[in-house]
Amino acid sequence: MKARPEIVTVITRRNPLIRWSDRLEAALMIGAVLLVLLAIPFAAAAGSGAYAEGRERAVEQAANRQETTAVLLADAPPVHVRLDGVPLDEKVEVAARWTGPGGLIREGVVTVDAGMVTGNEVRIWLDALGHPVEAPVTDTDALSQGIGVGTGLWLGWLTLVATVFLxxxxxxxxxxxxxxxxxxQRIAQNRPAA
Structure with missing residues (x-):
């Protein structure tokens, strides 16, 4: 929503053809544009906060998680194929064995791609106790989260303001x-009969 010069003219100029509702609509448009623009710093601050939070989580997870190799003890279910012949990118859980912290051999369930077979090696992440966990959050993940939060808040506000204005x-x-x-109707009633 961009304020056009005609809108400012509608508000400020005295013209008998301009109704009060025209002036109000012009003022509402200017107000809506200002509200949307003023929301940018708040959305940026929220996005920056989400990014900082994601960075803290990334640092904490990087310090407390380690990557290792697991060997599958069973076959994963086969890959499913869509009707058009394209294989689905599915994740499934399968029993596996790995070496945990302190050199302890452990067994458990890990998440792998469908179609893998017994004996395949997969890279997994472990927590401090040696349990499989998700890969740690990266700086890119934190940045994406910050951008998503900031953009999402601003677009939500823009949608609300635009909806109210419309x-x-x-x-x-x-x-x-x-x-x-x-x-x-008044003109028609006052019109002389022909």
Whole structure:
């Protein structure tokens, strides 16, 4: 929503053809544009906070997780194929064996791609106790989260402001149409018979 020069003219100029609803609509548009622009710093701050939080989580997880190799003890279910012949990228859980912290051999369930067979090696991440966990959050993940939060908040605010503005504009349009109808009716009643 960009304020056009005509809008400012509608608000400030004295013109008998400009109704109060035209002035109100112009003021609402300027207000909506200002509200959307003023929300940018708040959305950026929220995104920056989400990024900082993600970075802290990435540092903490990188310090407490280690990568190792696990050997599958069973076959994973076969890969499913869509009707058009494209294989689905599915993750499944399969029994595996790995060496945990302190050199302890452990067995458990790990998440792998469908179609893997017994004896395949997969890279997994372990927590401090040697249990399989998700890979640690990366800086890229934290950045994506920050951008997503900031952009999402701003777009949500933009949608709300635009919805309120359009609802007010529609109400003003209906009121103007009703005023025109009354004006034409009054003119028709005052018109001399031919």
């Amino acid at each position: 609802a007010c504009r529609a109400a003003l349009g209906r009121r103007r149409a009703a005023e025109w109808a009354r004006e034409w």
